[in-house]
Amino acid sequence: MLELITNWYRRKFSDPHAVTLVFILVALALTIYFFASILMPLLVAIVFAYLLERPVTALTRHKIPRTLSVVIVLAIASAIIMLVVFGIMPSVWHQVVALSSDMPEMLSQAQEYLLALPEKYPNYVNAAQIQSITDSAKTHVIDLGQGIVSQSFKSLVNLVALMIYVILVPLLIFFFLKDKDLLVKSATRYIPANRRLASQVWAEMNVQISNYIRGKVIEIVIVGGVSYIAFSILGLAYATLLSVLVGLSVLIPFIGAAIVTIPVFLVGLFQWGISPEFGYLVIVYGIIQALDGNLLVPLLFSEAVNLHPTSIIVAVLLFGGLWGFWGVFFAIPLATLVKAVVNAMSKQKSDNEQVPAAP
Structure with a gap:
């Protein structure tokens, strides 16, 4: 078995180019796994930079300077995000609140339907089982409601962190788009030659x-x-x-x-x-x-x-x-x-x- 593993290792990793590839992948995986919470603004900025790269490139093809192209694209993207946040999210939140208030009535209707099952199918369902199911459902709904409320208070507490994200992420996106080639060239300096x-x-x-x-x-x-x-x-x-x-x-x-x-x-x-x-x-x-x-x-x-x-x-x-x-x-x-x-x-x-x- 040891000889088999050794032969496999020599066959796969005798090439220094393969060793470099594996080293880069392992380093990236460990970095994200252990520092994901710290790097979250960076990850969000990278996603948006990938999303906005094509319109920036399209504007630069029309002889518009890259910096100005980045500013124009970011302004349009910010306007769309603000439209979504202030146009759709209030309606979504209002319907979440309405659904939470209607949930007891829905549970009552479900309970009435379930309690009628023992009469229709006495050989398969009994009242104790139905009561256990409804009590468990009520408990989960109460816990869900409490979780939503606690999460709302937690969001208020983390409002300062949210403001930091609002300022930091757009800056990162701007520099990722503006200095893309420079950042990629700088990163390659720390990668082995193979x-x-x-x-x-x-x-x-x-x-x-x-x-x-x-x-x-x-x-x-x-x-x-x-x-x-x-x-x-x-x-x-x-x-x-x-x-x-x-x-x-x-x-x-x-x-x-x-x-x-x-x-x-x-x-x-x-x-x-x-x-x-x-x-x-x-x-x-x-x-x-x-x-x-x-x-x-x-x-x-x-x-x-x-x-x-x-x-x-x-x-x-x-x-x-x-x-x-x-x-x-x-x-x-x-x-x-x-x-x-x-x-x-x-x-x-x-x-x-x-x-x-x-x-």
Whole structure:
């Protein structure tokens, strides 16, 4: 066994370029794992810098200085963010409060329905089981309400930290966009000279991450917007809140859509019961999810769909467990990174083993 491991190590890491690549990946992973909370403003700024790089580049192609292009793009992006914060978030918060106040009535309706089950199916359900389920549900709802209140007070306490983010993140985005080439050139000074494989993987992943972030934002806007229009036409309660949840659910591939289906169907069920309106909601919501998974995602993430769904789910669970939200958000790029590293090292091995043909 030891000899097998030794041979594998020599075969894979005899090349200094492969050693450099592994060293960089391990160093980045350990840095993010142990210092993610400290580096959070930096990560947020990097995401926005990737998102805004293309419009900045488009303006520079029209002979506009890069610094001025960055200022224009940041001003437009800030206006859009302010519109979202002050235009959509108050409505979302109002509907969260309304849903919290309506929750006891919903629980009462659910309890009445469940208590009628022992009479209909006495051989399968008894009253003690139903009472236990309803008591547990009430406890969870009370804990959820208390958690929302405590989180609100905690947000007020962290208002100073939020203001620091509001000032620090835009500054970081500005300098990342303005001095992009200078920062990349400075970073390469600290990387060993044997970095051909690392450069190859970086060139591929730089394009992948940029396309992924931009595609995710577009997907969130389209799915959330279409869901809001559909929910409003159907007359579904809490349409803004539910459409925001549906839009954000695309951040978690496969799993997010399954999770957000529960509140959408529960609200529709409590509002309409088993009725044609609820059937229309199920059909419309199913069409939205089908179009997202079979049309929108392949168009936006042509490279990512080459990954098997099992690989994506494993990546979500693994990287989400390691790095929380950012691990889930970058699950597909990270899975693509693993694939790119494996392909690069395999190609390197093939090149090293290739024997020149005899003349």
